[in-house]
Amino acid sequence: MQLFKKTFNAPVGDITVICNRDYIINLSFGKDNCDSWLKKYFGEVEICDEGPLCHQCEREIASYFSGNLKKFETPFKLYGTAFQLKIWNALLKIPYGKTATYAGISEMAGAGGARAAGGALSQNPIAIIVPCHRIIRADGTLGGFCSGFEKVNIKRELLTLEGAFFIPS
Numbered sequence: 812m813q814l815f816k817k818t819f820n821a822p823v824g825d826i827t828v829i830c831n832r833d834y835i836i837n838l839s840f841g842k843d844n845c846d847s848w849l850k851k852y853f854g855e856v857e858i859c860d861e862g863p864l865c866h867q868c869e870r871e872i873a874s875y876f877s878g879n880l881k882k883f884e885t886p887f888k889l890y891g892t893a894f895q896l897k898i899w900n901a902l903l904k905i906p907y908g909k910t911a912t913y914a915g916i917s918e919m920a921g922a923g924g925a926r927a928a929g930g931a932l933s934q935n936p937i938a939i940i941v942p943c944h945r946i947i948r949a950d951g952t953l954g955g956f957c958s959g960f961e962k963v964n965i966k967r968e969l970l971t972l973e974g975a976f977f978i979p980s
Contacts, residue, residue, distance in 0.1 A: 812831065812853055812856050812857070813831070813832075813856070813857045813859060814829055814830065814831055814836070814849075814853075814856050814857070814858050814859070815829070815830050815831070815832075815858070815859050815860070815861055815862025815864065815865050816828070816829045816858050816859070816860065816861070816865070817860070817861045817862070817865035817866070817868075817869060818842050819869045819872075821872055821873070821876055822876050822968070823840065823876075823965045823968055823969070824840060824841070824965070825840070825841055825842050826838065826839070826840060826872060826938075826939075827839050827840075827841065827842055827845070828864075828865050828868045828869070829845065829849070829858070830862060830864040830865055830868070831864075832862070832863075832864070833864075833886065833888075834864065834885075834886040834887050834888045835864060835868055835885055835886065835887040835888070835937060835940070836852075836887070836888055836890060836936065836937075837849070837936045837937065838868065838887075838936070838937045838938050838939060838940055839936070839938055840938060840962060840965060845936070848936060852890045864885060864886070867885045868885045871883050871884065871885055872939065875939065875972075876972065878972065881907040881908075882907065883939075883940045885940070887937050887940060887941070889936065889937065889941065890936060891931075891934065891936065892931075894922055894923060894927070894931060895931040895934060897920040897921065897922045897931075898916060898917070898920045898922060898923075898928050898931035898932065899931065899935055899937075899941050899943075900920070901916050901919040901920035902916065902932075902935075902941050902942055902943055902945070902946070903941060903942075904919060905942060905945045905946075907942075907973055907975075908973045908974050908975045909945065909975060910945050910946065910947050910970065910975050911945060911946055911947075912925070912946065912947060912948065912949045913925035913926075913928050913929050913932075913946055913947075913948065913949070913954065914928070914949060915946075916928050916932070916946050925949075928946075929946075929954070929955065932946055933955065939969065943956070944956060944965075944966045944969040944970060945970070945973075945975065947970075953966055953967060953970075
């Protein structure tokens with residue numbers, strides 16, 4: 812299988828997109844941080860530089876960060892367990908500028924509980940477009956983001972951009 816990869820800079824740092832000719836399969840923060848994920852779902856792959864969908868995704872991300880895009884159109888496909896897919900698909904129902912709780916997303920998906928939902932969210936392979944940043948704790952605090960708390964400032968920036976949430980320092 813041939814995949815295309817592009818890393819570009821955004822206001823929150825580097826973002827890497829991986830896609831095939833038809834859809835995005837991974838959008839993550841940083842560089843070269845999805846090798847184990849790729850091997851798990853695709854085995855050995857040939858990765859080429861860039862591709863038309865990589866550029867489309869980069870343009871949409873830039874438009875999102877400039878405040879001009881509220882709904883992404885670049886096609887994507889999610890790869891995960893049946894439970895993860897339920898949670899991730901429920902995320903797509905949360906509109907720009909709105910938030911839900913971990914328990915709320917679990918209820919929307921009809922699956923597991925708040926902790927199980929949090930585990931699925933931490934494995935979301937398509938950040939920003941599949942908006943796991945819109946999930947917060949029941950007490951109104953941010954919670955984790957992208958497999959932990961080290962990227963929670965990115966979550967804060969995304970929610971602030973969308974006008975959905977503000978945590979005072």
